[in-house]
Amino acid sequence: MNLEAELAEAAAHVCQKRGLKLVRELGSGAFKRAYLVQSAETEFALKLAPIIGPVDRLIRETDALLGCAHPNIASLFEAFPDHYNGKPLWVAIEQFIPGGTLEDRLSKGRLSREQTLNLARPLAGVLQHLFERRLVHRDIKPANILFAADGQTPVLTDFGIVRVLDLPSLTREFLAFGPGTPAYAAPEQLNNEKNLIDWRTDQFELAIVLSECVLGRHPFMLPDQNIHSAIIEVASKREVPQESRDQLEELGMSMLIRALSPWPVGRYRQPHDFIAALAD
Incomplete structure (x- = not known):
C-alpha cells in the first residue's frame, strides 16, 4: 500500500476514534497529508505524517504553535503521536483555512502593488510576533500562505521546520544545506x-514571495534563466539583479530590495523597521 492510501486509511481511523467526520483530502507534502474534518458544525484541518526517527522537531513545531496567538497564524488545537497498522504517526488538528493558497492565486497571474501590500503588512506583523517569541519559521512560501474565508486575509501555516533560537539546533553541522x-x-x-x-x-523569504507577487517571477531569476540559476545566485550571496531592482522601483516596491540583501546585516534590523517600510 502506498503512503497516500495508508494515510487516508489512518485519517479515517483517527476520525472514528475522535468522533470526527472525514470530508475530503485538502493537500499533501512530501510526507504529510491534510484532510478536512468536521465536528458538529465546526471544520478542522487534520494533518498526518509518519514518524521517522526522533520526534524532537514535531514537538518543537507543536510547542511553537501553541505559544502563538495571532490572527494571521493558523491555530493549532491539538497534536499527539498515534499508530496505525503498527506504524507510528504524528497527528495534528488545526484551524481550517478555507480560502486557498497564495500559490494557487499566483498561478493565475501576478498581483498589483496594492494587493501585494495588503498581504505584506499582516505577514510582516507575523514576523514581529515570531521575533518576540524567538522563533524563525524558515519555510515562508506561497504554498504555506493561505487565505481566510474572506479571501483577503493571509494566514501563515506549516511550522514543520520552525527554529527555536533559545534551543539547540536540530540540523547537523556537516550538512551542506539547511532545512527550507x-x-x-x-x-x-x-x-x-x-x-x-x-x-x-x-x-x-517573505521578500522573495512578495517580489514574486509583483514581478511574476523569482527576483533572482531573469527572463532567460530557470529557478535553479536563481537558487545558485542566492546561495552565492549575489545582490538582486539590476533588472529586478529597476522593476521593483518602478512598481513602488523598492523597500523589498533591502530585505533581499544577501547578508542579514544588510536587511532591516528589527521587524518594526520592515513594517514601517511597507507602510510608506
Missing part, C-alpha cells in the same frame, strides 16, 4: 550557516 524550500530560502539557509539564522531569514 530552496526556491524561497535565504543564503544562510542554503549554506547551512546556522549562526546567521534569525528573524531576518524569514524577512528574506
Whole structure:
C-alpha cells in the first residue's frame, strides 16, 4: 500500500476514534497529508505524517504553535503521536483555512502593488510576533500562505521546520544545506550557516514571495534563466539583479530590495523597521 492510501486509511481511523467526520483530502507534502474534518458544525484541518526517527522537531513545531496567538497564524488545537497498522504517526488538528493558497492565486497571474501590500503588512506583523517569541519559521512560501474565508486575509501555516533560537539546533553541522524550500530560502539557509539564522531569514523569504507577487517571477531569476540559476545566485550571496531592482522601483516596491540583501546585516534590523517600510 502506498503512503497516500495508508494515510487516508489512518485519517479515517483517527476520525472514528475522535468522533470526527472525514470530508475530503485538502493537500499533501512530501510526507504529510491534510484532510478536512468536521465536528458538529465546526471544520478542522487534520494533518498526518509518519514518524521517522526522533520526534524532537514535531514537538518543537507543536510547542511553537501553541505559544502563538495571532490572527494571521493558523491555530493549532491539538497534536499527539498515534499508530496505525503498527506504524507510528504524528497527528495534528488545526484551524481550517478555507480560502486557498497564495500559490494557487499566483498561478493565475501576478498581483498589483496594492494587493501585494495588503498581504505584506499582516505577514510582516507575523514576523514581529515570531521575533518576540524567538522563533524563525524558515519555510515562508506561497504554498504555506493561505487565505481566510474572506479571501483577503493571509494566514501563515506549516511550522514543520520552525527554529527555536533559545534551543539547540536540530540540523547537523556537516550538512551542506539547511532545512527550507530552496526556491524561497535565504543564503544562510542554503549554506547551512546556522549562526546567521534569525528573524531576518524569514524577512528574506517573505521578500522573495512578495517580489514574486509583483514581478511574476523569482527576483533572482531573469527572463532567460530557470529557478535553479536563481537558487545558485542566492546561495552565492549575489545582490538582486539590476533588472529586478529597476522593476521593483518602478512598481513602488523598492523597500523589498533591502530585505533581499544577501547578508542579514544588510536587511532591516528589527521587524518594526520592515513594517514601517511597507507602510510608506
